[in-house]
Amino acid sequence: MSASAPGGTATLPLAGVRVVDFTQFVAGSHTTLWLASLGAEVIRIESPSRPDPFRSSVLKVGIEPSLNNSPIFVVTNLMKRSCAIELTEPDGQRLCHELVKRSDVVVANFRPGVLEHFNMGYQVLREINPGIVMATITGFGYHGAFAAFQAMAPSMHAFSGLCAATGYPGGPPEQAFSTYADVVAGMMAVPSILAALRHREITGAGQYIDVAMSDAVIAAAPELVLHAALFGTELERRGNEEDGFAPHGCYPAARRDRWIAIAVFDDEQWLELTRVLGLTDAGSDPRFTSAAARWESRAEVDKLVGEATRTWDPVELATRLQEAGVAAAPVRTAEDLLADRQLIDDGFLQPVVQAELGEALMPALPWRIETASTTETGAAARPIGPAPDFGEGTKEILGDVLGLTDAAWQDLHERGIVA
């Protein structure tokens, strides 16, 4: 890592930082996506014999997988480079060691033991590069009683208490959407890595960071365990309810399966809601004149509000309520978000061209850091770019970073070490 990032308006927090990325699927790949967005050069090490299964995942029916046409892979791996090296081969491992020697961060999400099998465990890598910051993201952690256990996001939602805390009142525990724990755990690794890099800037010391999806989801969704720890009680599932406040929920809008979320916390907001919805009688109804009264009568409140919202377009109603000081939002689908004017104007959604998929709006990462110089120039802060096709950067990376000659490349390529 350079002693200081280059100056000027294009300065990114991780400019000059190189990351070796041994990740698959979502959790670790989301970590390195953040690092790439913040300016790091992220080199995905991809096995020619066992490519990331995500490269062939969630395709439209009838589309043949090519390794380069999976939208879910693309959106998780924007701005990275792909370097196809066979980790099962000693020469492949040596190439990776050389890359690690010239890098700042390693991120992996193999199950415990796999890295060691490939000679890429922390103990080996820190001998090669004592300043390396290495993060592993696994289901139950790299150490501990359950380290060897299988984990996928839905089972981590269950284990960590997220399912038990989620559901309709009186109903069974419900699931989160299928990649939630992956993304949360992937995000949790990022501040640790950034803090470790800052620590290394000062002390020169590297760091090993062990992120368990179980730990991460509990830390980010602690209400269930806090209830048990502090009050000795189990949290009841309550859908959209918030204790003590009504209306507080999702109400039907004009079109099929369209909804609006409305949250009222005081009498003034209640009066504004009834005014916008044309429920003026309800505004003065003694059953609803205080927060406590509305909470007691929440079934009636919800029925009343739900009947009134049915004729509204959710975006129009949310806008009217926001302007009146009431917290409200349309329940947005992926389609709605991709058409969200503010997300486009603010540069969160930007067009990206993938060779095999064409152009589409893709989400950048939700960070915005300005400095005196960027404020003056109005320079766009958040970069975005395509995800790499499989192995597209192998020869260039090994040439540029390791000085690999054409002859050496040819030999490695013919022996199936690189692709």
Place this chain on the structure above:
Amino acid sequence: MLAERGAQNLLGGLRVIDLSASLAAAFCTSLLQRLGARVTAVTTDHWPATPKTPFLDEHLARSPVYAEYVGRDKDVVTADLSSEAGRSSLRELLAEADVLVEDWRQDLLTEAGLDRETLGQDFPGLILASVTPFGRGGARSEWPASDLTIFHGGGPGFATPGLVADPESMPPIRLGSHQGSFISGLTAAINVCAAILLAQRSPEQSAIGVDVSCHEAMANVFRQSLGTFAYYGGGLNRDMSRGRGAGGTAEHRNLRCQDGYINISWSGIKQWETLKEQLGSPEWMEDERLANPGLRNRNWALAVPRLEEWASQYDKESLFYLCQGLRISCAPVSGGADLLDSEALSSRDYWDERADDGEVTRLPDIHSQFGMTW
């Protein structure tokens, strides 16, 4: 085993002034504290009146369930910003600080002389971090919000739960535990750590400002759905009968067992074959309508009752060990007490144990474990 644990004071020496009121911003500064920063929470009870922030549920950060979790180990000072003396004492704190985290309404910040322009001139080395529902720019910058509207407005709500029996009568719901707030706070912590690193590496940079939009934070966790829709469309139905929808596939549903619920990945090729062997190759598992993972999810109604019938012979702990022994991803649906007793967590020294009058309370500790040797 790791020879050293804890956050190693990775942010040691940094001083953070926490002027926030919302759960999102309080979680952000809590994460910075757990990484080693010294965080001073400034309470401003005398002025302005609540709500100070666009978060209309700012009471959550002070609620009995969250106050200790997000407030632990922070210094607390009170500043009466209605008086010149109070404003002066806050400025003295800022003069010694590296980061200010705030989530106030813009008009109140300006009135208190805490707007970005003023602070940037007076304290050019201070990182100014703002956490608001829609960010400080754009048409919605003044709009109020709450955990509920942040969560549902940002995308994950439509996929929660992803599949329901009757989309007309079963509205989208929140994930438990105020995820609109916690995910926004985590996003803010990443932003602040990135700004700290930028300041460390580029000392010539001044007036570094961080502007976090909770709306963007939630859209980010929904990014796999955005990417898929952007290229292929789909993912807009919540109808359980189809077996695949906004939130995933039918396989992800929790299965009822003897003493609760368990989550088992049952539809994959290897998992299905392994389970078939475990169940003694019952006739129903040979049904052509369950011949591959896609069909199994579409025709989940044929499989789930049978699997639940099998699971009902076991308690969730036995099933957990049974399936893990078969190398099938699974986990029990834990309650709070289950987690406090969990061997998986205690074997990792996960808990932050606090003793008070001889009683020990376990709070979740930092999300990462650190070490330089093992």
